[in-house]
Amino acid sequence: MRGPTKEELVRAVSGWLAGEPTPADGFHRKVAANAMGIIERELTLWPASEAAAIARMSAILGETGDYDTLNDALAEAIRNGGIDANDPKVFAHLKQTALDMLAVDQPRYRHALNGADQ
Amino acid sequence: MAQRLEALAPLLAEGGRGIGGLKRLTGGASLETWAFDVESPDGLRALILRRRGDGEEAEVFETSLPLPIEARVLAAAQAAGAPVAELVRDCGPGDGLGEAYIVTRVAGETLGRRIAAGTAFAPAREVLGRQCGETLARIHAVSVEAMPDLEVQNAQDVIDRYADIYRKSSGPRPVMEAALKWMQANLPEAVTPRLVHGDFRNGNLMVEADTGLTAVLDWELAHLGDPAEDFGWLCVNSWRFGVTDKRVGGFADLADLLAGYKAVGGEAVSVERVRFWEVVGTFKWAVITMMMYQTFATGASASVERAVIGRRLSECEVDLLALMEGAN
Numbered sequence: 001m002r003g004p005t006k007e008e009l010v011r012a013v014s015g016w017l018a019g020e021p022t023p024a025d026g027f028h029r030k031v032a033a034n035a036m037g038i039i040e041r042e043l044t045l046w047p048a049s050e051a052a053a054i055a056r057m058s059a060i061l062g063e064t065g066d067y068d069t070l071n072d073a074l075a076e077a078i079r080n081g082g083i084d085a086n087d088p089k090v091f092a093h094l095k096q097t098a099l100d101m102l103a104v105d106q107p108r109y110r111h112a113l114n115g116a117d118q
Numbered sequence: 119m120a121q122r123l124e125a126l127a128p129l130l131a132e133g134g135r136g137i138g139g140l141k142r143l144t145g146g147a148s149l150e151t152w153a154f155d156v157e158s159p160d161g162l163r164a165l166i167l168r169r170r171g172d173g174e175e176a177e178v179f180e181t182s183l184p185l186p187i188e189a190r191v192l193a194a195a196q197a198a199g200a201p202v203a204e205l206v207r208d209c210g211p212g213d214g215l216g217e218a219y220i221v222t223r224v225a226g227e228t229l230g231r232r233i234a235a236g237t238a239f240a241p242a243r244e245v246l247g248r249q250c251g252e253t254l255a256r257i258h259a260v261s262v263e264a265m266p267d268l269e270v271q272n273a274q275d276v277i278d279r280y281a282d283i284y285r286k287s288s289g290p291r292p293v294m295e296a297a298l299k300w301m302q303a304n305l306p307e308a309v310t311p312r313l314v315h316g317d318f319r320n321g322n323l324m325v326e327a328d329t330g331l332t333a334v335l336d337w338e339l340a341h342l343g344d345p346a347e348d349f350g351w352l353c354v355n356s357w358r359f360g361v362t363d364k365r366v367g368g369f370a371d372l373a374d375l376l377a378g379y380k381a382v383g384g385e386a387v388s389v390e391r392v393r394f395w396e397v398v399g400t401f402k403w404a405v406i407t408m409m410m411y412q413t414f415a416t417g418a419s420a421s422v423e424r425a426v427i428g429r430r431l432s433e434c435e436v437d438l439l440a441l442m443e444g445a446n
Contacts, residue, residue: 002289003411003415003428004411004414004415004425004426004428004429008414008415008425009422009425009426011425012414012420012421012422012424012425012426013422015420015422016420016421016422028421028422028423031422031423031426032422034426035422035425035426038426038429068289071290071291071292072289072290074292075290075291075292075294075295076290076295078292078295078296078299079290079295079298079299085292085295085296085299085300085442091296091439091442091443094292094293094296094439095439095443097292097293098293098432098435098436098439099436101432101435102432102433102435102436104432105429105430105431105432105433106429106430106432106433109432109433109436110358110360110361110362111355111362111433111436111437111440112355112362112437112440112444113436113437113439113440113443
């Protein structure tokens with residue numbers, strides 16, 4: 001799974017728009033608006049975040065490749081013990097990437113990472 | 119269904135002569151919850167019917183207990199003094215309702231956001247943390263011998279189970295892998311298994327604005343395990359509804375919870391142990407969001423909600439990193 005991708009979100013929203021009205025449409029409208037917000041932020045914010053993540057992962061892994069390739073390699077290296085997630089450089093990358101993803105997916109989510117809220 | 123309940127009316131209230139107000143409440147595809155009233159000389163008795171539906175199991179994210187076993191766990195918790203919706207009838211085959219039980223309908227609010235942040239609930243928040251601690255101590259003190267064949271799920275079992283689902287339902291994710299390493303490295307010493315509620319969180323607590331906790335709901339995930347599992351799950355940031363600085367459900371500090379627990383004789387639980395189970399709980403919620411998204415990805419559901427929930431993984435990963443960082 002690499003999703004839901006923005007294409008899947010578009011498909012879900014357009015499917016709902018094309019469907020028959022239901023009593024729950026008030027709720028669905030909010031969910032759809034949320035999905036559109038995610039898509040918009042992914043289009044505007046994520047390209048720069050992704051490029052920065054690629055650069056960080058290349059440095060950590062000593063490899064080149066696209067985001068998915070490097071991300072898979074990093075996950076596998078953490079899993080097999082080749083890379084220690086507690087290494088400050090690795091942990092800093094995980095934090096930055098997680099915060100960048102959150103900025104796309106749920107910018108209003110309150111959390112304690114980086115002492116943002118606590 | 120109304121006819122079947124009508125026939126049971128005399129058994130559900132003293133002098134019960136009929137039922138009214140039957141209404142389906144929210145519920146999963148397979149587990150139904152109905153509200154209804156029994157008419158009796160003393161007035162209306164407000165009740166809840168929990169029932170396994172006839173439909174196929176559309177989605178089972180967890181192994182839910184069979185309702186007759188859930189009813190017995192509920193009765194045991196009630197006997198131990200935990201606030202619960204009182205068991206009125208454990209339905210048998212003769213009742214014609216299938217797998218079902220009936221409990222009293224308890225007044226109060228379950229919406230987590232209101233309980234954590236609503237102005238009206240400020241008095242409840244003053245006492246709720248302590249009440250949850252007291253209640254958990256009572257649940258965890260229930261005699262395990264008296265429990266009907268509940269599954270023992272120790273920390274390693276829980277980790278393995280959710281790790282397995284994650285590997286089957288997601289591509290590799292560095293933060294999830296890091297969390298698995300962390301959990302394995304911080305596995306606490308085993309404890310004697312106790313009755314664990316399994317879904318004790320803001321959202322499954324019935325709360326009155328002025329008096330606090332009135333009932334603990336949703337016992338279908340009860341099992342035997344580490345009591346700290348209930349503490350950790352209650353602290354997961356996703357159930358704090360934006361009130362992140364109140365670690366316990368967005369309504370109380372951990373110290374209040376632990377103080378209430380101790381006051382009723384609960385064995386001391388370390389902050390590290392709570393944190394461990396909070397990491398496990400956050401990992402588990404991450405996996406559940408993946409599973410819910412899977413119902414969209416596989417075409418089983420076309421709902422926008424099911425697609426979007428996959429993006430809640432980001433919040434879990436941020437929370438996992440915050441917990442891991444705080445532990446170092």
